[in-house]
Amino acid sequence: MSAPVQILGGHISTESRGGPISTEPRINDRIRVSEVRLVGPNGEQVGIVRIEDAIRLAQEADLDLVEVAPGNRPPVCKLMDYGKFKYENAQKARESRRNQTNTVIKEMKLRPKIDAHDYDTKKGHVTRFLKGGDKVKITIMFRGREQSKPELGFNLLKKLADEVSEDGIVESSPKQDGRNMIMVLAPTRKKSEARVEVQADKDRKAAERAAVEEAEQQALADLRAAHIARAEPKRRRGPADNLDPDVDL
DSSP, X not given: OOOOEEEETTEEEEOOOOOOOOOSOOBGGGOOOSEEEEEOTTSOEEEEEEHHHHHHHHHHTTXXXXXXXXXXXXXXXXXXXXXXXXXXXXXHHHHHHHHOOOOOEEEEEEOTTOOHHHHHHHHHHHHHHHHTTOEXXXXXXXXXXXXXXXXXXXXXXXXXXXXXXXXXXXXXEEEEETTEEEEEEEESSOHHHHHHHHHHHHHHHHHHHHHHHHHHHHHHHHHHHHHHHHHSOOOOOOGGGOSSTTOOO
16 A cells, blocks of 8 residues: 655655564465465475465464465465464573673783782682683783883783683783783683572572571570470479389378
8 A cells, every 4th residue: 555645835745654564474364475385394395385275284283374484486384383483482582681691891900010919819809700701801000110111011911811721711912002011811611601600609508508507496496405304393203103002202
């Protein structure tokens, strides 16, 4: 149907009222062609059949006729459970988004003459970032006369890369950038894998805490029971407690 024509001020204009183009495939009686190349539910090639016959076969099998390749001549259609097909695709897309990793680059700045304690602290942060699946940008900041000795920064970066090699690899080798020298480390594991391991570690620690708390509660209950048992008054023995009923106490 052509768009309606309006005459405004002597000028002819057209107004489009079409909605958004659907990305859903055509199914069943929405497929308006005379014949299709039919594929069975298990992928078997049926061949070219009339659209009426294809729809009839779909109804007899309690399935849908779905147009999977509309650009072909004739278009390719497949017999399938379209509702189940959409659900499984949605599940796959959701799982893919869940496993998708967002690239995060942490940054750590060092000085060429950093002291040993500060170096160990920052190396620990770098290791933690890498274990978490994040990249780390290491920046060596030169000041004053330090700029004339770039080998200090290079050696420091090489030392750091060697010491964290179990958790990260050098993605971008050290290079001078003005007064700074930069190196980028990439984690050896994917972020999704790191998340799984971190969660497993949290679950393990939570289980250990629960076991300790349960043991403490049990010990406390045993202590209370023993205290109550010691605090009960001793009952005075009477004639019924004697083995000889003729002997009175």
